Structure formats: C-alpha cells, structure tokens
Amino acid sequence: MPHTTTPLPSKTSIQLEDVESAAKPQRIKPTDYTDNNLNQDENKRLKDVEISVPVVYGTMAFYLGKKANELQSHKWTVYVRGPTNEDLGVVIKQVVFQLHPSFDNPIRVVESPPFELSECGWGEFEICISILFHDDVCDKHVDLFHLLKLYPDAESGPQSTKKPVVVETYNEIVFPDPSENFLARVLNHPAVYVPRLPAGFNLPAPVPSPNMNVKGKDDTKNHPLNHWFINFSEADELLKLASARQQVQDHILKLRRQLSMLDGPPQPSKLAYEVLATVASLVDFRRLLSSAS
Template identity: 60%
Template sequence: MEDSHVERFSASTPKPRVGIDGGDDNKNWRRRVNGVEVSVPIVCGSIAFFRGKKAKEYRTHNWTVYVRGATNEDLGAVIRKVIFHLHPSFKSPTRVVDSPPFTLSECGWGEFKIDITIFFHADACERKLELSHLLKLNPEIYSGPQSPNVPVVTESYNEIVFPDPFECFLSRVINHPAVHVPKLPEGFNLPPPGDAGDESYYKMKKGDTKDHPLSHWFSKFSEADELFKLTATRQKVQADIAELKRQLVMVDVQPEQF
C-alpha cells in the first residue's frame, strides 16, 4: 500500500528556506555564485510490516523511517546529519543519524507524526530544515487481514533548493548524481573541490540506499511524473470549481416557490 505527494522547498515559496544565510561571504571559500540554483530531490518515507497475529500487544509492527535520495543516491554530499523525533513514549525519543543512509528502524503499535530535522554541511548552508512525516502502520483501505509480507509504504517527494550557493559547495557537488546543477555562467571557473570547503564531508562514511534491504519497496519518483500529477490535480480542481459555479447559477435562476 502506497501514499505519496510532492513538495518543493524554495526561497520563492513560503516553505522553509535553505542556503539564504551561510555566514561570512568575504572569505574566498564562502563566495556565492549568484544566479545559480542547486536543487536536491529527496524522499521522506516509512515502511511498516505487520508482525502477525501472535505479535505482542505493543509490538505489532516493525517499521523504518528514512530520508533518502529520490533515485537512492548518497545524500551525504549535502546532508551532515538527520535527527528523528519519535513519540515521547519511546526510550530516548530523539534519535541522531550522522551518516548516510539516513534511516531509523523501530518496533511499535501506534501511528504518530515524526518530526525530522535535517542539518547540512557548513559549506552548503548553516541553517537546518524542519520536516515532518506521519508514520502509517495500517492500510488506508481495509481489504482483509493485514499480511506480514506486504508492508504499508508512505512516502513524500521533496525538493530542497539552494539559491546562490557557495563556490566551495558547488565545486563539491557539481558532478554528484543526487544533486541537480544548472548550466553555470559562461566563463565562470570553480575552485578545485576540497581546497577550502567543509572538511566534515570528506571524513563522513559514504552510503546510498540502492542496495538497502527495503529498496525494492521504495516508490519511483521523477520530476516529470510529479509535475504531471500536479497538472492533473490542478485541472481536476478547476473542473470542480467550474461545475460548482454552474450549479450555483442554476440555483439563482430558479423561480421562487411560495
């Protein structure tokens, strides 16, 4: 069972903004590349397996929550750590994952909202990004007893945008498969990667989710597909509005009955 939606975080929308205040731009390695916008597609999601009828009352499901690349690439080039804030009933509900893949597995019985705090490498952005994910354990539509072999998958596609990125960050990620970088201004030359950027990236363990044990359950996302879904939804809303207006006009023109 799957549920998904798309959301884009950008400085042009009233969403959390990233990359807008990185520190002292006077340092050479902190110079910004104006007019360039770097985007990083990510997926926040969870997968929950029913443990069967013999499971203990408060341990009915095994579940995993995660922040992954939309195409399962390593997000460690951009993200330094992720904090998952679980329900207060869990022992040590604040869980820190400081290396990719950014996943967390637990066992429980209830559905709840998981707040997610994403921290970026300093040369990307010194601000953090706050997201949330609703952990779903049960299918939206009941179709018989829940199978332990078929999980409930809930995912949302998001796009983090870094406007006017720092040169050092751009030089690190310009060829990274998880990062979308547009064409640079003609004649512009980036400094060599690693000259002065965030050294924490080079010390970090690398890891993607392509071979993750749950990867075959992941939804497949693409920007084109998401734009198509948004267009179809917008057209349906417009059609519903037009139909409602037509019905209101018909009500207005009907003669009053005494």
C-alpha cells in the same frame, strides 16, 4: 510505556503539507537554525544561482504477525533518501528524528547515510524530521513532519507480514546563492540538480564533506528495503522542470539588467519592444511550468 497517538509539540519551522504524488513537489528553503556553534559559511557565494536537491522522506511499516503483542505489533523504519536512492551525504550533514516521548531517547541523530532509523511499536504518531546541512552548504535547517502509518487502508486488504505499509513524500530543497565549494563538490553528483554555468566559469577544487569518504556509507543503492520504495518515475521530468525554471529566472535577470541600462524614462524603441515581448513570453512559460508541476 505504551506508545500513544498524541502529536508532538509544535515547533517554529516550516511545516509542509503532504504531497499526493511526485507530480506536485513542494519547494523548500531552509529556515534559521538555533545552534550557535555552527560556523558561518565564509566561502564566496554565487549570486543568481540556485541548486535544487530532490529528497524523499517517509516510513515503511511491517506487521509482525504471530510475533506481535499489544506493545509491539509492527517494525517500522523512518528515512530520508534520494528519489532513486542517491547518496545524500554530499549535502546532508545529519538528520534528527524526533519520535513520540514514550520512546526511550526519543530524539535520535543519524550522522551518515543512509539517514534512517528503525523501531518497534503499535501506535501511529507524527515524526519531526530535521535535516541539517554541511557548513559550506547552509547554516540553516529544514523541518519536515511525517505521520507514521502502520495499518493499510481498507481497500488495500488485510495486514500482511510480507507487504509493508509505505508512505512517502517527494520534495525539493532549494539553495539560492550557493557557496563555490558546495557547487564544486556537487557539480556532477546524481543527487543534485546544478544549473548550467557560464562558459569559462572556474570553480575551486571540490572539498569533500566529512562523511563522504567513509567506506560503505554511500552504498544506498543496495538498500535492503530498496524494492519496497515507491518508484518516483517522474523525478527526471521534475528535474527537467527545475532546469527550465532556472533558465527562465536567468533570462528574467538578464532582461532586468538590460532594462536598468536604458537611460531616462522608458521610450518606445525596438529594443524596449523586444525586451517586453520576451518578458511576456517568459511569463507564459513560467505559467506553463507551474501548471505542469
């Protein structure tokens, strides 16, 4: 059956607008997942802590040239990866790709990294990408929507069998109040930003995720499409902004606690003036971060 360009049915989920560059990432929080078979996380959760996981999702399409026909003109790959191809299996349990209904078995499940699938076709359509996480990470999921692009823009020149059409989006998935097990497992992982923890804070021994110890499954750095991926050179800077954002939030929470300890109605005092001045400076800092990101 021909692959048409009819969009997929809409779903109840967070739909993201495409990001023009890595300089303005979206910050996504997982939404409710309808699978009741997922176990609820019973691990102790850490309040006022936020873990951020940068991800890139997109497609890469190669023109088949002389091998192309009216039903198969391009070979393409859709994927979810780390900004510099870090292994995301430490966080992600599986990724579900929903293709156009004209494909055989249009709902594809990938349960280990690299989280991707390849197909052949001739039509452009919207792909729903559902990201599910390990049980100790989150019992919710994230839905992303990506338009498969096969044909280059006019200014990019004619189609080439050697140079693919690549469309990618950078985002950050945010996990507030993470479990201790999750935090312990990703504490020193390059794919995950973890805030600075208080001195003397003890975490349990890390519990590996089910697909972490499978030989070869985490070898995403040597991906065959590696040299075609967009270089998100600003990813490190974005992580620094995320770190600064977390520090601002920590300071605000600390100041709120100090304010709540003041007895009676607010009275002019040296402490009160210092607290208000600090809050004002932090608000200005947050505005600076927002404009920078």
